[in-house]
Amino acid sequence: MALFSKKEDKIRTSFEVLPTHLGIIMDGNGRWAKKRGLPRSAGHKAGANVFRTISDECANLGIKYVTFYAFSTENWKRPKEEVDALMQLFKEYLLEAKADMTKAKNSRIEFIGEREGISQELLDLMDEAEAETADHTGTTVYLAVNYGGRQEIVSAVNKLIDDGKKDITEQDISDNIYTYPECDLIIRPSGEQRLSNFLLWQAAYSEFWYSDVLWPDFGKNDLYKALTDFENRNRRFGA
Ligand code: FPP
Numbered sequence: 001m002a003l004f005s006k007k008e009d010k011i012r013t014s015f016e017v018l019p020t021h022l023g024i025i026m027d028g029n030g031r032w033a034k035k036r037g038l039p040r041s042a043g044h045k046a047g048a049n050v051f052r053t054i055s056d057e058c059a060n061l062g063i064k065y066v067t068f069y070a071f072s073t074e075n076w077k078r079p080k081e082e083v084d085a086l087m088q089l090f091k092e093y094l095l096e097a098k099a100d101m102t103k104a105k106n107s108r109i110e111f112i113g114e115r116e117g118i119s120q121e122l123l124d125l126m127d128e129a130e131a132e133t134a135d136h137t138g139t140t141v142y143l144a145v146n147y148g149g150r151q152e153i154v155s156a157v158n159k160l161i162d163d164g165k166k167d168i169t170e171q172d173i174s175d176n177i178y179t180y181p182e183c184d185l186i187i188r189p190s191g192e193q194r195l196s197n198f199l200l201w202q203a204a205y206s207e208f209w210y211s212d213v214l215w216p217d218f219g220k221n222d223l224y225k226a227l228t229d230f231e232n233r234n235r236r237f238g239a
Contacts, residue, residue, distance in 0.1 A: 011224045014061075017231045019184035021065040022058065023199050023206065026051060028190030028214030041085035046216035048089045057220050059107045059139040061227070065181050066141055067112070069198050073148035076117065087122060090145060094125035098132070106138030112178035113147035114155075142179055149200030152177050177201055185230045189213045189222070207233050 026047055033043030051068055058066040071086055097109065109129045118126075126145075156176035160168050174180050183202040186195070191212045195203060209226040211218075 011221060012228050013220075013224055015227050015231055018061060018063055018227065019207075019230055020063075021067070021179075021181040021183045021202065022063050023067045023069070023183045023186040023203070024054065025069045025186065025188040025192075025196060025198055026215045027188060027192055029216055031190065032214040032216040040082050043216055044082075044086055044089055048093065050216055050218050052093075053220065054218065054223055055107070055139075055141050056105070057223055058141070059105055063139055065179065066139060067144055067179060067183070067199060068141070069144045069147065069196075071113070071145045071147070072197060073114065073146055073151055074197070076146075087119065090143075091122055091125060094122070094129050097129050098125065101132055106136045108133045108136045108138070108140040110140055110142050110179075111145055112142050112152070113145045114151065115146070118146055144198070147178075147198075149195075149197045149203075153201055173201060182206075185209060185226065187211075187223075187226050189215050189218050205235070205237050207235065 029043030029047040030040045031043070032046065033040050036042070051070075055066060055068065070090070075086070076083060111126045111130065115123055153173065156173050157168065159176050160172055165172060179199075179202065181202065182204070183199045183206045185207045186198070186203060187209050188194070189211045191210070193208075193210050199206070207230055209229055211222055211226070213222055
């Protein structure tokens with residue numbers, strides 16, 4: 001008997017069809033920490049390391065755009081200690097990137113979300129990372145920080161109003177949101193099956209892939225499983 005009886009069961013590490021734009025909701029850090037009797041910040045720290053591994057792997061695979069949901073507009077409601085720990089992790093990642101740009105490989109780092117509420121120190125580091133990697137031609141890694149999908153659409157509409165635009169079209173909105181490429185696949189670990197205000201506009205025809213694995217335990221094999229599954233999806237875009 002073949003080791004893998006169904007095409008879907010076979011996990012592969014190279015792909016004929018890749019999502020052009022992959023979205024990842026990094027969920028389950030808190031539960032991961034709780035299971036170990038650790039503070040939630042320890043879960044986020046472990047999650048930040050997985051972010052490094054998975055964003056590098058997306059670059060190795062040649063995925064053109066990958067968006068990681070790192071901090072939502074609603075996450076400010078969390079205890080200050082947890083918010084500070086997350087901001088510190090973003091800062092550490094950016095300082096690392098600044099100290100050694102080769103770490104970013106050929107990837108472009110871009111932030112999506114509202115700037116208001118983020119410290120000037122972090123904003124400066126974000127701007128520097130974007131400027132330093134602007135001419136990189138590999139994967140664009142979008143980090144959604146202080147991001148909300150509804151807020152993204154509202155801000156696009158307001159921009160269009162400010163420009164005096166009337167009769168707004170879908171294309172106008174697509175041109176004025178933070179990231180245009182339609183999202184092909186959204187991965188959400190940790191057993192939750194919700195979009196949670198992530199890439200609302202871009203997700204109109206996204207495929208979804210869920211897993212019970214908590215984000216700090218998410219590994220390259222989980223990414224390969226999701227991509228293998230995606231390759232076998234029959235996408236019809238409403239046709
Ligand atoms: C949701 O899981 C996760 C977050 C609100 C934060 C995600 C952020 C990271 C993984 C760190 C990213 C770091 C860098 C450098 C980009 P949760 O904590 O709500 O988990 P729970 O549902 O188990 O409580």
